[in-house]
């Protein structure tokens with residue numbers, strides 16, 4: 384399975400972001416990739432107060448363009464995330480997956496909202512404008528089952544573990560760490576989730592823009608079930624392409640059978656309460 388990760392610049396103008404996606408897809412057409420992954424909020428600046436203005440209902444402009452591009456280029460598209468508005472006017476940070484025919488086969492609303500306040504570092508409060516989703520998302524492809532979550536969700540190991548329990552051997556993570564948490568945790572976190580779940584983890588960021596209100600760390604990466612970094616970008620815009628074999632996850636799980644060796648019988652809080 385050949386995966387392309389697009390680490391794109393995020394422009395103020397939504398249509399420019401969508402045109403950029405089309406340009407990138409055109410640029411790699413000859414590579415015949417199977418799946419393309421985008422970063423968190425790829426069509427909208429990562430600024431809490433802007434999410435309501437950019438939010439769209441499922442099935443409208445950004446969604447339609449992503450679906451049409453997936454169909455036109457005959458690829459699976461992990462359409463990053465984008466602000467989504469529901470019927471009641473609530474806004475979510477939502478990731479969609481489209482198949483080669485442009486059909487939506489998965490949807491994940493960020494379940495853990497990114498509310499942090501680090502002294503001398505990054506402040507962010509998604510809950511000012513966003514509502515949290517409440518699902519664990521896996522989807523079926525011709526290559527096998529995969530999971531999907533968004534950025535901060537990956538910090539909560541229970542969610543990835545549930546995807547893996549449901550059969551995922553790859554987890555897609557549209558993300559946008561920042562200049563405080565990026566250098567401290569980005570690689571460590573992606574490698575940890577890959578290692579403890581013995582699966583591929585595909586982390587795709589937006590490119591760094593020093594003039595933006597929220598400065599993304601960049602460094603899109605792809606980690607193997609052994610915990611190795613197969614590929615990692617720097618902070619600049621561009622793309623990378625890698626080929627993975629999902630059977631490698633089975634091999635690692637067979638040789639180092641962590642998932643089978645778990646002691647679920649003792650991981651029960653009530654047994655250890657004093």
Ligand SMILES: NC(=O)CC(=O)C(=O)O
Pocket residue numbers: 497533534535536538558559560561564565
């Ligand atoms: N952007 C996020 O949701 C998360 C993040 O930047 C971090 O966990 O650090």
